[in-house]
Amino acid sequence: MSILRTMGIAVALAGLAACSVERPPGGVQGDPVRGKIALTQYACQSCHLIPGVPGSKVYVGRPLSDMGRRKVLAGAVPNDQAGLMRWIRDPQSVDPNTAMPNMGVTERDARDMSAYLLSH
Ligand code: HEC
Known part of the structure; x- marks a missing residue:
């Protein structure tokens, strides 16, 4: 592998790291850094794969990746x-039969969690 190619990969990786800087899209309120902590405090990762949050490999719900694009x-x-x-905060108000x-x-925790999820 040439030195130039190695440098190119390093630059690409640095770019990826820069992308993961926690910044929610325009109009989204809340603190994504706090939201990430709240997601683990409520153990959402016990049922969901969440980007950036280590968890089990047995998922009950769908992965919560690409939430910003769904x-x-x-x-x-919506x-x-x-x-x-x-x-x-209240999944049954949307779907009474959801698992x-x-x-x-809390409202604040849900706002911060959604800020985190919508930034990933
Ligand atoms: C006991 C397992 C369980 C736990 C714990 C859990 N969820 Fe879920 N979650 C589910 C299931 C099952 C669904 C799928 C519901 C459906 O599609 O009807 C779901 C769906 C979702 C969805 C919608 C995903 C989509 O693809 O549309 C979001 C967002 C979500 N959960 C966030 C959370 C958050 C945040 C927490 C922590 C506060 C959490 N969940 C905790 C089981 C769980």
């Missing part, structure tokens, strides 16, 4: 911050 949540509500917060439990997430 249009619809749980096949039912995937914007309001929809995501509503789902996280996801209501975990008593």
Whole structure:
């Protein structure tokens, strides 16, 4: 492998690292860094693969990756911050039959979690 190629890969990796800087898209409120911590405090990773959060390899719910690019949540509500917060705080209000439990997430925690999820 040439030195130039090695340098190219290093630059590409640095670019990837820069992409993972926690910055939510425009209009999204909340603190994604705090949101990441809240996601682990509520143990969301026990049922979901979450980008950047180590967890089990047995998933009950779908992976929560690419949330920033999805249009619809749980096949039912628009995937914007309001929809995501509503789902996280009270999934049964969206789908009474969902297997996801209501975990008593506070409004602030749900806002920060959605800020984290929408930035990934
Ligand atoms: C006991 C397992 C379980 C736990 C714990 C859990 N979830 Fe879920 N979650 C599910 C299931 C099952 C679904 C799929 C619901 C559906 O599609 O009807 C889901 C769906 C979702 C969705 C919608 C995903 C999509 O693809 O549309 C989001 C967002 C979500 N969960 C976030 C969270 C967050 C945040 C937490 C932590 C507060 C959490 N979940 C904790 C089981 C769980």
